[in-house]
Amino acid sequence: MKVQIAGLLLVVFCVVLYAQPSRADEPRAVAPSSGDSSQLQRLIRAAKEHAPEVSLAAASLVSSRSARENARLASFGNPYLEVTAERGDRDVTKDVAVSGALWLPVELSGQGRSRGREAEAFVSLHAARLEQARGRAAAQVVRAYGAAVVAQQRSAVLSDLLRDARAEAELMAERLKSGDAVRPDASLAALEVARHEVMLAENAADFSGAVGRLAELVGSYDPNMLGPVVPPALERGPARHPHVDMTPRSRSLAAEAQFYAASAARSRREGRGMLNVGVVAGRGDYGETRLGGGLAYAFPLFRSNQLESARAAAESSRVLAEKSVHESWASHRLRLLEVEQQQLTSALAVLTTRALPAAQDAVRAIKETYSAGKTEMLAVLLSRRELSTLALRRLELFERSWLLVADYVEITGDLP
DSSP, X not given: OXXXXXXXXXXXXXXXXXXXXXXXXXXXXXXXXXXXXHHHHHHHHHHHHHOHHHHHHHHHHHHHGGGHHHHTOOSBOOOEEEXXXXXXXXXXXXXXXXXXXXXXXXXXXXXXXXXXXXXXXXXXXXXXXXXXXXXXXXXXXXXXXHHHHHHHHHHHHHHHHHHHHHHHHHHHHHHHHHTSSOHHHHHHHHHHHHHHHHHHHXXXXXXXXXXXXXXXXXXXXXXXXXXXXXXXXXXXXXGGOOOGGGSHHHHHHHHHHHHHHHHHHHHHHHTTOOEEEEEEEXXXXXXXXXXXXXXXXXXXXXXXXXHHHHHHHXXXXXXXXXXXXXXXXXXXXXXXXXXXXXXXXXXXXXXXXXXXXXXXXXXXXXXHHHHTTSSOHHXXXXXXXHHHHHHHHHHHHHHHHHHHHHHHHHHHSSOO
């Protein structure tokens, strides 16, 4: 008699439990829009100052400024002294004749100005590369931040699913002891618990990796400061449309082309050579003093840095061609990113307003059917697995949308 009463109480408890909607059956609250991006903006600003790639680029910029010393060189070369002594034989000359010549190279073709323009172009190139590194660091922050907020949301969903799966498994174990359930149903319930535990542990590893990456980029980060899971929208009006020739990559390529053009001009200038002015003084073999002067110049008829200037000019043309290709690609890619995010937003709307509610209704209906003894435990688990798949799929769509925003930031250098 006691066994029958206990079995009756378990059945009543099962009906009450299954009749109540599970916390995992309903989507967790998510901000409807991403208007508040101040936290992400602060992270991006921090990464633009402290990211390892940015620090290396900043060090390269400081090092490049040493090239300005080349522009400060005087228009005179190093003077060099030439001394000769000679004496005739057969007593034709009286004594040893000694003469010395002091030569001073002088630049006459504006080599100093060309070196100055090349040095400034070299510094500007590294400054543009620093901005490009900051854009890449910002994109890495967006990727890591998006992965972290999605992993955090996924952890909450999986925790709810695991909690309900454990409750069902414990209930099935009690029913199995009282003889109201069969071993296959209890085994399936235990399998569902193990599956969610594995998924939760794997998601914890993803969350730790994303937060660790954020800490590497910004110096230190508190995972409790994560914001909403909805990423910023990429919809742009005409005034907000970025100019592709002003992207960090485009500016870097323009600075590189300018540097190579300045290098080619400097090579052509230096190929003209310098004028050598000399002062000659000496003593003849009769002891008389001899004074004089001279000029020397190497005419650039056969060699005038043709190879160096041609190579630099060719590199400048190559970089300009690469800049044109990049700008065409960037314009096309930015439009595609916007369209793709709009399509993901539409999919999320269908999933949130139609698919998830239908899956929740199906789970509740199958639970009631199972409580009435008209279906098997496998049907309950399959319905809950479908709900779990849809809930996790929703977060996957958010993660894809975050990746689109990261691609946008890598192209433009900042959030839309």
